[in-house]
Amino acid sequence: MSNDIDNVTPKGVLLVVSGPSGAGKGTICQMLRDQLPDLGYSISVTTRAPRTGEVDGESYFFKTIPDVKQMIEKGELLEYAEVYGNYYGTPRKYVEEQLESGRDVLLEIDIQGALQIKKRFPEGVFVFIVPPSLDELSARIYKRGTDSEDVIKRRMASAASELTYAAEYDYIIVNDIAEKAAQKVLTIMEAERYRVARTYFIVDKICKAKK
Numbered sequence: 001m002s003n004d005i006d007n008v009t010p011k012g013v014l015l016v017v018s019g020p021s022g023a024g025k026g027t028i029c030q031m032l033r034d035q036l037p038d039l040g041y042s043i044s045v046t047t048r049a050p051r052t053g054e055v056d057g058e059s060y061f062f063k064t065i066p067d068v069k070q071m072i073e074k075g076e077l078l079e080y081a082e083v084y085g086n087y088y089g090t091p092r093k094y095v096e097e098q099l100e101s102g103r104d105v106l107l108e109i110d111i112q113g114a115l116q117i118k119k120r121f122p123e124g125v126f127v128f129i130v131p132p133s134l135d136e137l138s139a140r141i142y143k144r145g146t147d148s149e150d151v152i153k154r155r156m157a158s159a160a161s162e163l164t165y166a167a168e169y170d171y172i173i174v175n176d177i178a179e180k181a182a183q184k185v186l187t188i189m190e191a192e193r194y195r196v197a198r199t200y201f202i203v204d205k206i207c208k209a210k211k
Contacts, residue, residue, distance in 0.1 A: 010199055012040070012099040013192050014121060016107045017185070018114040019129030020159035022141040024175040028129060029108040031182035040098040040105035045077065048086040061091060079109070079116035090117065104189065111165050118168065125192050127185055128169035132176045134160065 015032075019025040033039055046060045047068050056062045063071070068087040071077050080089030090107065098105045107117070118126060131137040137159055141152050166172050171188055175181040192198070 010102060010193065010201070012102050012104045013189055013198070014095060014099060014105050014107065014124040015185075015189060016109060016114050016117055016124050016126045017129060018109060018111050018126070018169070019175075020131070020137065020162045021155050022137045022144075022159065023129045023131050024140070024178055024181070025108055025129040027178050028173075028175065028182045028185060029106060031178065032106060032185060035182070035186065036104070038103060040103045042090055042095055042098075042105055042107050045071065045080075045089045045091050046086060047088075061094075063087075075120070078120050079113040081110075081113065092120070095121075111162055115165070115168060123197065125171070125188065126169040127171045127173060127188065128166045129173050129175050129181065130163065130166065132174055 017025050017029055033041065043057070044060055045063050045068060047063055047065045050056065050059070050062055054060065065087065068077075068080070068089065071089070071091070072080060076092050077089035078092050078095060080087055082088075090109070090113070095105055095107075107114075109117070114126060117124060131140065134156065138152070138156055141147060141155055147155065173181050173184050
């Protein structure tokens with residue numbers, strides 16, 4: 001009977017990672033993908049035209065605006081946003097198929113998108129990445145050297161506001177050293193795999209076997 005239990009694949013974990021610009025969530029997510037080769041990475045839907053080298057079903061799922069509006073009406077997107085006339089979103093079916101197969105899925109997404117997903121998929125695991133301080137965040141943004149002074153000021157003002165959303169998440173990780181922060185996220189994922197809601201099938205099988 002133990003072999004029968006071992007052969008059952010539990011549902012995967014949907015990990016949603018957000019944080020202010022400059023907090024280092026992109027770096028942490030890349031480290032997670034490097035350490036977990038089987039970790040799924042959600043492919044977004046978009047209505048913009050494919051760019052050179054982009055492949056449908058790999059880079060994005062390319063759709064028409066009417067197609068995406070229909071998906072929104074049917075609740076087929078976990079989250080979506082309209083940016084400069086084009087829609088972007090996370091397809092529910094693709095994510096759920098990955099999870100049902102037992103594969104963990106990572107979503108690196110903005111705060112508004114994460115909060116949409118939490119309403120539609122509350123069983124996800126929501127992690128908020130924060131810098132050690134706003135001074136450190138400012139230093140990181142300046143160090144990147146990709147933004148003008150005005151843009152940096154807007155980003156800093158936005159970051160202070162975005163930090164207030166941390167209470168909406170399940171976990172807060174301070175990104176002082178990226179490697180340590182990534183390891184903390186891995187620890188969270190390991191613990192979440194054993195949450196009762198994901199593993200109660202084991203108890204059911206034990207009880208049925210007794211009968």
